[in-house]
Amino acid sequence: MTDFNEPEAKLEALLDIINSSAHQAIAEYKKTGHGVPNTLALKKAIRLLEGAYHQLSSILAPPQHTVMNLVFNYNWACTGVALRARLADVLDQYPEGLSVDKLAEAVNLDKVKTARVLRALTLMGCFKEVEQDIFANNRLSLILKSTNNTGCYAGLHSQDISKYAGVVYETMIDEEFSMSHEVDKAPRVFALRKEGISMDHYEMMEDDEEKRDAFHRAMLGQSDMLGASAVLHHYPWNDISSVVDVGSGIGAFSTPLAKMFPHLRITNQDLPKVMALAQNAWEKNAPVTETSLGGCVEFIPINFLEDAPVVGKDVYYLRHVIHNWPDAEATTILRNVRKAMGPNSRVLIHDFVISHTLQRPAVGTNGLSVAPEPMLPNFGAGNHNTYQTDLTMWFAFNSKERTLEELETIGTAAGLALTQVYDLVDTMLIEFRIA
Ligand SMILES: C[S@@+](CC[C@H](N)C(=O)[O-])C[C@H]1O[C@@H](n2cnc3c(N)ncnc32)[C@H](O)[C@@H]1O
Structure with a gap:
């Protein structure tokens, strides 16, 4: 045992993971031959690489150094x-x-x-x-660059979310905010109240076209950043005829889905003003001639907290929707979706999934990947996005990313049974059917 307090075999094992995952990433680039490979294999290699090198560095560097790295970060x-x-x-x-x-x-x-x-x-x-x-x-x-949607997503964090993060401790000791898990007691509300603003996030966007446009561009950027198109390759879309994108935004998911699977009948559903934006974006990004869509795409406004989506479709897909809401509202949304489902319909929740640093057993058998030893089972810093997004959800909406068990619980409360989990790295696709 040395001063770094860990067996050397552990350090060697982490070095091996760094080495092999870097080589896997290089192999992905070589296989693709040009540009950045948009593959799950590259993302899996990077998850191992980042997780292992952070873990190794925090073992070897003086602890003061590593702790200051946490805050010395402008x-x-x-x-x-x-x-x-x-x-x-x-x-x-x-x-x-x-x-x-x-x-x-x-x-x-x-x-x-x-x-x-x-x-x-x-x-x-x-x-x-x-x-x-x-x-x-x-x-x-x-x-x-201002034309890049992921830049827009970065802007949302560097300006808005960082402001909410700045008041988080104050909200945790404030009499009115500290114990609440309601949307209207989020750090966002606390921070904006100081500026005299009291509208909720979506109300604010109703009135502000520029903010609405920037937010929906940011959602396209988030999708690019997460390589969310993996969902197009890792779910059996060919066996499905109709999809409802519930809380579709302007079509970050449904547009590429339509391009890749022109046989699908697609319904986009979101708030009325967003539907108008979606229709414009769709005309620009997926002209009817390109996707041979004809009458195969529709845009139907909804308030999913009050109404059920269109009935009897094969798939009800919700990406980054459930994580925006605390449990009560998330369950209401799923109950409304459940009302629209036919006997063979499925619900797909596409979100980040939290797993605890000690969570090693059984879950792996249910589609959730587990890191090789001696890494933390949840990949540690390799899963940075998931845990940072969990905090973003808290700061902005008082909502959260959930564990599989928590997702199962709100699904059960809505009359749904979890049937399948797909690890898409960063995000997971969780399939439910009628219980
Ligand atoms: C985080 S965005 C996700 C958008 C899209 N699914 C994606 O992955 O890019 C959440 C979406 O939920 C929509 N939304 C919020 N409240 C809603 C409501 N009450 N009824 C319907 N849609 C709503 C927003 O307009 C927004 O498009």
Whole structure:
């Protein structure tokens, strides 16, 4: 036993995982031959790689160092500056690079401060310093261009969610907020009340077209970031004829689904103003001629807290919908879906799934992946997105990501039985049928 307090065999095993997962990732790139492979195999390799190297580093680095790493992290603030000032858009016009002075002048910011932001981000691999004080875009900073939907998703976090996160402890000791799990007692509400704003998230978007547009673009970005298209490849869509996308947004899921499976009859359902946006987005992104959709897609407004979706379809798909709501509302939504189901209909909840760091047994047999030893069974930092999104849900909606057991419980309360789990890395697809 050495000072790092762990058997050396454990360190060697983590090194082996780092080595083999990095090689798996390289093999994926070679197999694809161009661009970034949009495969589950790459995502699985990265989940192992990130989980194992964080675990190894936290064993070997002095603990003070690792703890300070947790808080010495202003990357979100610097990313927010880059996004709002549109630094990547400007640099895009200068593939060979632009001096930081000229860049700062172009976006009307102080050059010394702009340079500090860029240096902090460049250190993390976002932007490239091609010569001293001359910066250019690279594969990471291109995501921050104003046209990129994942940049829009990053903007939502660097501006709005970070503000809600800033008051979290205050909400935990506030008499009115501390013990509540209601949507109207979320840290978001606490933070915005200070600014005199009292509308809920979706009400606010009803009145603000720019915010609504940005939010729905962010949802497309989240979908890209998660490689959510894996659901297109790992569910038997060919055996299905009709799909209702419940809380569809502007079609981040249903548009690629229609393109890949033109035989499907698709119903998009969301709030009325979102349906109007969805129809526009659909006309732009999936013209009828391209998908041979003809009359095969419909847009039907719904308030899913009050009404059931269209009846008797094969699949009712809910992506990132259930996690927006505390248990009572989540159960209401599922009950409403249950009312619309025929005997062979299925519900697919597509969300993140929490598993505890000690959760090793049985769950693996139900589709939930378990990391190899000596990693934490839930992949530790390799599952960063899941646990950060859980906090996002808390800060914004007082809602949460759930464990499989919790999802099963709200399903049961709505008259549904869990039948299948698909591990899509980051997110899971959980199938329910009528109990
Ligand atoms: C987080 S977004 C997910 C959108 C989409 N499923 C996706 O994966 O990109 C949640 C969606 O639920 C919709 N929504 C919120 N409240 C609703 C309600 N009461 N009835 C119907 N849709 C609602 C929102 O408009 C939004 O599009």
